[in-house]
Amino acid sequence: xxxxxxxxxxxxxxxxxxxxxxxxxxxxxxxxxxxxxxxxxxxxxxxxxxxxxxxxxxxxxxxxxxxxxxxxxxxxxxxxxxxxxxxxxxxxxxxxxxxxxxxxxxxxxxxxxxxxxxxxxxxxxxxxxxxxxxxxxxxxxxxxxxxxxxxxxxxxxxxxxxxxxxxxxxxxxxxxxxxxxxxxxxxxxxxxxxxxxxxxxxxxxxxxxxxxxxxxxxxxxxxxxxxxxxxxxxxxxxxxxxxxxxxxxxxxxxxxxxxxxxxxxxxxxxxxxxxxxxxxxxxxxxxxxxxxxxxxxxxxxxxxxxxxxxxxxxxxxxxxxxxxxxxxxxxxxxxxxxxxxxxxxxxxxxxxxxxxxxxxxxxxxxxxxxxxxxxxxxxxxxxxxxxxxxxxxxxxxxxxxxxxxxxxxxxxxxxxxxxxxxxxxxxxxxxxxxxxxxxxxxxxxxxxxxxxxxxxxxxxxxxxxxxxxxxxxxxxxxxxxxxxxxxxxxxxxxxxxxxxxxxxxxxxxxxxxxxxxxxxxxxxxxxxxxxxxxxxxxxxxxxxxxxxxxxxxxxxxxxxxxxxxxxxxxxxxxxxxxxxxxxxxxxxxxxxxxxxxxxxxxxxxxxxxxxxxxxxxxxxxxxxxxxxxxxxxxxxxxxxxxxxxxxxxxxxxxxxxxxxxxxxxxxxxxxxxxxxxxxxxxxxxxxxxxxxxxxxxxxxxxxxxxxxxxxxxxxxxxxxxxxxxxxxxxxxxxxxxxxxxxxxxxxxxxxxxxxxxxxxxxxxxxxx
Numbered sequence: 001x002x003x004x005x006x007x008x009x010x011x012x013x014x015x016x017x018x019x020x021x022x023x024x025x026x027x028x029x030x031x032x033x034x035x036x037x038x039x040x041x042x043x044x045x046x047x048x049x050x051x052x053x054x055x056x057x058x059x060x061x062x063x064x065x066x067x068x069x070x071x072x073x074x075x076x077x078x079x080x081x082x083x084x085x086x087x088x089x090x091x092x093x094x095x096x097x098x099x100x101x102x103x104x105x106x107x108x109x110x111x112x113x114x115x116x117x118x119x120x121x122x123x124x125x126x127x128x129x130x131x132x133x134x135x136x137x138x139x140x141x142x143x144x145x146x147x148x149x150x151x152x153x154x155x156x157x158x159x160x161x162x163x164x165x166x167x168x169x170x171x172x173x174x175x176x177x178x179x180x181x182x183x184x185x186x187x188x189x190x191x192x193x194x195x196x197x198x199x200x201x202x203x204x205x206x207x208x209x210x211x212x213x214x215x216x217x218x219x220x221x222x223x224x225x226x227x228x229x230x231x232x233x234x235x236x237x238x239x240x241x242x243x244x245x246x247x248x249x250x251x252x253x254x255x256x257x258x259x260x261x262x263x264x265x266x267x268x269x270x271x272x273x274x275x276x277x278x279x280x281x282x283x284x285x286x287x288x289x290x291x292x293x294x295x296x297x298x299x300x301x302x303x304x305x306x307x308x309x310x311x312x313x314x315x316x317x318x319x320x321x322x323x324x325x326x327x328x329x330x331x332x333x334x335x336x337x338x339x340x341x342x343x344x345x346x347x348x349x350x351x352x353x354x355x356x357x358x359x360x361x362x363x364x365x366x367x368x369x370x371x372x373x374x375x376x377x378x379x380x381x382x383x384x385x386x387x388x389x390x391x392x393x394x395x396x397x398x399x400x401x402x403x404x405x406x407x408x409x410x411x412x413x414x415x416x417x418x419x420x421x422x423x424x425x426x427x428x429x430x431x432x433x434x435x436x437x438x439x440x441x442x443x444x445x446x447x448x449x450x451x452x453x454x455x456x457x458x459x460x461x462x463x464x465x466x467x468x469x470x471x472x473x474x475x476x477x478x479x480x481x482x483x484x485x486x487x488x489x490x491x492x493x494x495x496x497x498x499x500x501x502x503x504x505x506x507x508x509x510x511x512x513x514x515x516x517x518x519x520x521x522x523x524x525x526x527x528x529x530x531x532x533x534x535x536x537x538x539x540x541x542x543x544x545x546x547x548x549x550x551x552x553x554x555x556x557x558x559x560x561x562x563x564x565x566x567x568x569x570x571x572x573x574x575x576x577x578x579x580x581x582x583x584x585x586x587x588x589x590x591x592x593x594x595x596x597x598x599x600x601x602x603x604x605x606x607x608x609x610x611x612x613x614x615x616x617x618x619x620x621x622x623x624x625x626x627x628x629x630x631x632x633x634x635x636x637x638x639x640x641x642x643x644x645x646x647x648x649x650x651x652x653x654x655x656x657x658x659x660x661x662x663x664x665x666x667x668x669x670x671x672x673x674x675x676x677x678x679x680x681x682x683x684x685x686x687x688x689x690x691x692x693x694x695x696x697x698x699x700x701x702x703x704x705x706x707x708x709x710x711x712x713x714x715x716x717x718x719x720x721x722x723x724x725x726x727x728x729x730x731x732x733x734x735x736x737x738x739x740x741x742x743x744x745x746x747x748x749x750x751x752x753x754x755x756x757x758x759x760x761x762x763x764x765x766x767x768x
Contacts, residue, residue: 001041002118002161004056005194006126009178011050011151015244017136018047018210021150025054028132032125037063038118046208049247049298051178053208055194059160063115072096072107082107119160126158127169142171155179162192180204181248183299205248205300213243220251221279221294228253230281230290235273242277246298252305254278254313256291260320263327264408265289270398271323276316326393335409335423339384341391350460351504354387357452360503361386365448368496372489374440375418382422383445385410389423403427418442429479436483443483447491450480455500458600459593477604484631485608494629497597501590598623609635617767618642624762633710640712641761645768649720656726657763660750663735667747675744677752683745688725688732695725696752703759715760726753 006029013021022045030043033056041058072085075098086093089109099108131147138148147170158165158174167174177188178197185204191197198208207213217239221232242249260268265280265288272278272293279294293316297308342355351357362383369379389395389406407424415423418441425442426449428434437443453476457463464473484491602623606616618638628634644650668674684690699718706715735750737743757763 001058002061003193004054004059004122004165005157005159005191005197006054006056007155007157007178007197008052008130008153009050009155009157010149010153013047013049013052013150013244014137015049015241017150018049018052018244019240021052021133021135022047024133025052025129028129029054029056029126032129033059036121036125037115038121047210047244048206048208048213049245050182053197057194059118061161062117063121065113065115068111068113070109070111071099072109074103075105075107085109119163119165122158122160122165123167126165126174127167130169145171147171157191157197159192180206181298184248207248210240210243213246213249214239217242217246217249217251217296220249220296224251224253224294225281225292228281228290228292229283230292231284232294233269233280233282233289235279238273238277238279242296245277246296248298248300250297250300250305252295252297252309252312254293254295254309254316256293256320257317258291260324261289261291263320263324264405266401266404267323267327267394267398268320270401271319272316274398274400275319276312278312278316323394323397326397330392330394330405330409331412334413335385335388335406335415336413338388338391342387345390348456348460348462350462351456354390357456358384358387360500361445361448361452363503364452364496364500365444367499368447368491369440369444371491372440372444372487374444378416378419378441379422379444379448381416382419382426382441383448385415385419386423386426386445386449422446429482431475432478436479436486438487443487443489447480447483447489450476450483451493451496451500452504454480454597454600455497455593456504458597459501459504463596463600473600474604477600478608481601481605481608481631485635488632490630490632492629493601493631494594494598497594498590501593505590598629605631605634609638614638615642615767617765618645618761621761621763621765624765625758636710637707637712637760640716644716644719645766647720649723650716651768653719653723653726653757654763654766654768656723656730657753657757659730660726660753661764664747664750664754667736675747675751677748677755679748679752680745683741684749685742686733688728689746689749692722692725692729692753693749695722696749696756700752700756700759703756707759719757719760722753722756 008025026043026045033040038059040056043054043056046053046055070089072089073081082093085107086096089096089111091109091111095109097108097110098105133149135148135150138150139152140146140148141152149170153170153172155178156169156172156174157176157178158167159176164176165174176192177190178201179185179187180189180201181204185206189200189204191200201208207216218232225232256268268289269280272280277296279296281290281292281294282288283290295309295312297305299308301308339355339358342358343353345354346352347354347357362380365383366376366380368374369376386403386406389402389409392405392409394405395402403424403426407420410420410423411417418439421439422437422442422445425437425439426445428437428442428446437446453471454473457471457473462471464471469475483489484493602619605623606614606619609619610616614635615638618641619634622628622634622638622641628637645654664675679693681693684693699722702718703715706712706718729749733746735743735746737746754763
């Protein structure tokens with residue numbers, strides 16, 4: 001079966017775009033082939049500095065013949081309907097057939113299409129697919145041509161079974177010639193199939209597969225480092241990037257001048273990695289950064305690379321001179337003296353400056369520290385210093401070093417060791433593979449930082465959406481959960497959420513600005529131009545955030561015919577304390593933020609516990625109680641509940657609960673009331689209901705103390721004891737008895753069962 005070879009040869013493609021472009025090319029071509037009924041055996045994309053390649057194997061020589069039957073209108077339908085059907089099918093009326101159906105005779109179009117040669121189909125679909133390739137950034141390079149590509153396109157190879165598939169894209173006509181390495185080869189390479197194409201490129205000093213280039217670089221750096229008694233510092237991201245920069249990678253070793261070795265290793269590594277794409281090396285004995293680096297050249301030099309190394313060392317000296325200058329200048333000021341500079345850095349337009357945020361974090365960190373057994377003074381000190389390095393020259397040049405540099409400056413200022421470490425570690429964890437801070441001071445600051453961020457953005461209505469999370473709130477929430485659960489910190493998160501909300505809403509600095517909006521319209525614009533008090537009040541009711549509305553009214557002059565005092569009274573209430581924003585009617589906003597945050601925490605906890613095999617519905621069931629916000633206790637309760645439900649007693653009790661809940665739901669709807677589990681023992685007639693009543697009384701008395709002691713295994717045993725009496729009740733008792741008193745009492749008994757189980761979790765949320 002024929003194979004397709006497709007290569008797009010251009011000027012240098014940015015390394016970061018290559019993997020995505022290869023995937024997109026594969027996706028677009030696969031979609032186009034599938035739509036035309038051209039199935040294949042295999043496909044593999046390749047990406048490199050100057051070419052995108054796609055190899056498709058096992059294509060058919062031609063499409064399959066297609067026979068399609070399309071039913072049309074009735075024979076006696078209006079002529080316009082018949083004409084429309086004829087036009088749609090491309091046939092004439094005489095070519096239509098008539099089919100008898102139970103509803104009458106209808107026209108039937110039988111369309112038969114012979115399969116076309118695959119080469120002809122490819123000539124149509126390939127330029128269409130190439131035009132759809134979604135480059136992050138692209139350019140036009142031909143005057144008057146609307147086609148865009150990442151860089152100027154030079155040639156296209158397109159062959160099927162060795163023969164050229166003719167088409168034109170971006171002014172380039174497809175053929176069977178390509179080129180090798182820019183400097184190490186010359187002349188065109190004529191190719192027919194993938195095998196000879198790959199071999200020809202290798203001979204012309206081009207390694208086609210990015211994975212092969214990565215392996216060459218990795219082994220080359222390891223070997224070159226070993227010669228100098230050093231070892232490579234692993235860097236997967238840099239390895240991927242450099243593999244996209246060199247078609248024929250050659251590893252060389254350069255030296256770092258001794259004058260820069262007193263600069264923190266993180267600065268040297270970041271400068272070499274970010275600006276020069278060099279691999280850092282270390283001494284395996286001391287573990288410290290070595291005064292050597294590995295670079296990857298795209299060239300075989302006649303002098304063994306000496307001139308290349310010398311040139312790179314000159315460039316590196318200039319880079320490191322800048323870094324050393326920043327490092328030396330930054331240490332001329334203490335970290336504490338930089339805190340005031342944070343007033344000039346806006347954290348977010350709706351949430352004030354970094355200085356204002358640090359004030360909130362410091363207060364919150366001290367409160368958390370008390371709860372987890374840390375020194376609140378150290379936690380507060382660390383929180384105040386945590387963001388100060390944002391004003392330094394090094395962090396301005398290398399933002400990824402924030403926190404890391406803060407620790408160095410704190411150590412230089414002779415701050416407490418725990419405080420210095422907390423300045424560095426309060427950003428942790430920065431990803432799923434990163435460790436959480438185990439130091440309690442660092443944990444306090446990290447938790448406060450993440451919680452303030454979450455509460456702030458939720459209060460400002462900047463929540464994540466299904467497709468967007470610009471402020472990384474999901475990552476921040478997962479980090480918060482990991483710090484709490486992995487360290488076993490016993491925190492009631494609702495207490496701190498409420499405190500953080502209050503701190504944000506009462507902050508003088510973040511009172512709502514004029515640009516706070518409702519559905520994209522600045523609220524002041526909703527006020528200006530209103531013609532009556534009635535219209536104003538309608539708009540006030542439509543605004544979900546009364547805090548914002550109230551502040552707009554207070555801060556801005558509105559139409560003259562509207563009584564300012566009337567609006568303030570309406571929005572704030574007659575008894576509001578107008579001297580402070582805390583006196584505004586913010587309860588609605590507070591409750592909304594609280595509710596949405598708890599839902600968000602529950603969703604993130606499901607993600608965090610997914611790898612442990614914890615069921616998401618059980619997390620919902622426990623969170624639904626509304627009072628369980630100690631995450632360590634919550635996880636223990638969920639795990640105990642999951643273990644219980646895996647037993648026969650648990651599965652059967654859940655089935656009994658579902659049956660009881662369904663009966664109650666139907667009868668409560670019918671009676672328009674809620675049964676509240678007040679059972680009249682004197683009305684218990686049948687033995688099964690008496691036994692269930694007694695079992696419920698015993699279970700309720702046992703479950704509550706067990707939960708109080710956090711003895712969840714005991715609580716589950718108490719629930720397990722209900723399994724037999726519940727089964728017996730449904731087997732031997734008619735709930736909807738003809739006697740209305742017996743019926744209501746039995747429904748209350750089922751409500752008592754519901755209430756007893758809801759001490760542990762909301763069983764209505766449990767699936768199964």
